[in-house]
Amino acid sequence: MIGIIVDEDFASKNVPPYPHPIFASYESSLRIHSVLRFLEKIKLFDDKRIIKIYPKSIDESIIALAHTKYYIDSIKRLSSLGGGLLNEEVFITEDTFQLAKKAIGGTIIAIEEVINQRINQSIALIRPPGHHALRETGSGLCVFNNIATSILYLREELKYDKKIAIIDIDNHFGDGLAQYFYDDPTVLYFSIHEYDFMEGEIGFIDELGTGEGLGKNINFPIPSNSTNDDFLESIEILELVLREFKPDLIIIAAGFDMYFADPIGNCLLTTFSYYKFTAAILKIAEDICESKLAFILEGGYSLLGLPVCVHSVIKALLKEKYEQPSFEYLDFSDNSKKSEISKIKTMLKNLLANYWDSIG
Numbered sequence: 001m002i003g004i005i006v007d008e009d010f011a012s013k014n015v016p017p018y019p020h021p022i023f024a025s026y027e028s029s030l031r032i033h034s035v036l037r038f039l040e041k042i043k044l045f046d047d048k049r050i051i052k053i054y055p056k057s058i059d060e061s062i063i064a065l066a067h068t069k070y071y072i073d074s075i076k077r078l079s080s081l082g083g084g085l086l087n088e089e090v091f092i093t094e095d096t097f098q099l100a101k102k103a104i105g106g107t108i109i110a111i112e113e114v115i116n117q118r119i120n121q122s123i124a125l126i127r128p129p130g131h132h133a134l135r136e137t138g139s140g141l142c143v144f145n146n147i148a149t150s151i152l153y154l155r156e157e158l159k160y161d162k163k164i165a166i167i168d169i170d171n172h173f174g175d176g177l178a179q180y181f182y183d184d185p186t187v188l189y190f191s192i193h194e195y196d197f198m199e200g201e202i203g204f205i206d207e208l209g210t211g212e213g214l215g216k217n218i219n220f221p222i223p224s225n226s227t228n229d230d231f232l233e234s235i236e237i238l239e240l241v242l243r244e245f246k247p248d249l250i251i252i253a254a255g256f257d258m259y260f261a262d263p264i265g266n267c268l269l270t271t272f273s274y275y276k277f278t279a280a281i282l283k284i285a286e287d288i289c290e291s292k293l294a295f296i297l298e299g300g301y302s303l304l305g306l307p308v309c310v311h312s313v314i315k316a317l318l319k320e321k322y323e324q325p326s327f328e329y330l331d332f333s334d335n336s337k338k339s340e341i342s343k344i345k346t347m348l349k350n351l352l353a354n355y356w357d358s359i360g
């Protein structure tokens with residue numbers, strides 16, 4: 001059984017008050033609108049293996065597990081004043097506080113229902129995204145850190161103390177998530193992200209964690225214009241560490257902005273990658289954690305691409321054949337990044353060999 005976390009508010013509220021091509025304009029309610037209408041059109045919800053789940057209503061004290069009171073109050077105040085702009089890139093509207101709170105509620109239920117094994121896997125179709133958000137401020141279109149808050153809720157409210165792996169496939173490095181768990185040996189953070197080799201800033205391969213968490217923060221940066229083959233090269237190391245770490249739960253920070261038509265990311269993936277990636281992770285999850293997987297939406301801004309990316313994940317979870325949409329006829333495969341990717345893999349393996357027996 002797959003639970004899809006839905007709520008029409010994500011498809012209609014917190015509309016960016018800016019036109020294209022302003023960066024903030026892409027984190028739009030139309031993203032969820034396009035996914036939900038597509039899933040309805042293909043009659044996905046008639047499938048008995050799929051259930052709709054609505055976000056849990058949460059108390060503000062849960063947000064405070066991961067964010068400072070001052071920051072929570074400032075979002076609340078900006079929302080009540082009708083909106084504003086935070087850090088020059090996080091837009092706030094009158095709906096932001098309530099919707100960002102609901103996004104946490106959607107993430108919590110997506111994870112809780114998987115842990116309770118009421119469902120096998122979940123996909124939370126929520127927004128605004130969360131993986132850049134830090135304890136004291138929002139960043140990069142993210143308001144509250146949905147995944148970090150949910151993990152802290154599991155730890156502190158549910159006393160869930162088992163190991164958790166986060167795999168972040170958003171085009172961008174999830175600096176917020178990395179920081180929350182940088183010294184935590186019970187949370188493995190593995191991020192595959194586009195790395196701008198001209199103006200790189202953070203998300204390097206040698207950011208490995210600190211203290212007891214050393215070796216549990218793993219960055220797999222890939223160059224701009226990476227293709228399906230390049231992206232899928234990350235699975236080899238990912239599989240080794242997952243099988244050795246043996247988490248009880250795997251959370252996917254599911255950003256789909258490496259998609260070739262995405263207006264923000266610069267990679268050239270098609271749904272083939274998301275289908276293959278999900279199938280590979282599902283196989284590993286079946287072996288190590290009773291297939292407990294929660295996909296939490298992060299980025300993904302192509303209104304044509306996002307619905308089919310989500311669909312390709314669902315098809316892989318259902319273990320059904322997947323046919324790429326006809327508009328993915330373009331073939332981006334080339335070998336130009338191959339040597340760079342293999343260099344990154346070798347360097348990363350050398351670093352990880354100090355912390356993982358399965359890598360040497």
Ligand SMILES: [Zn+2]
Nearest residue numbers: 170171172299
């Ligand atoms: Zn992103």
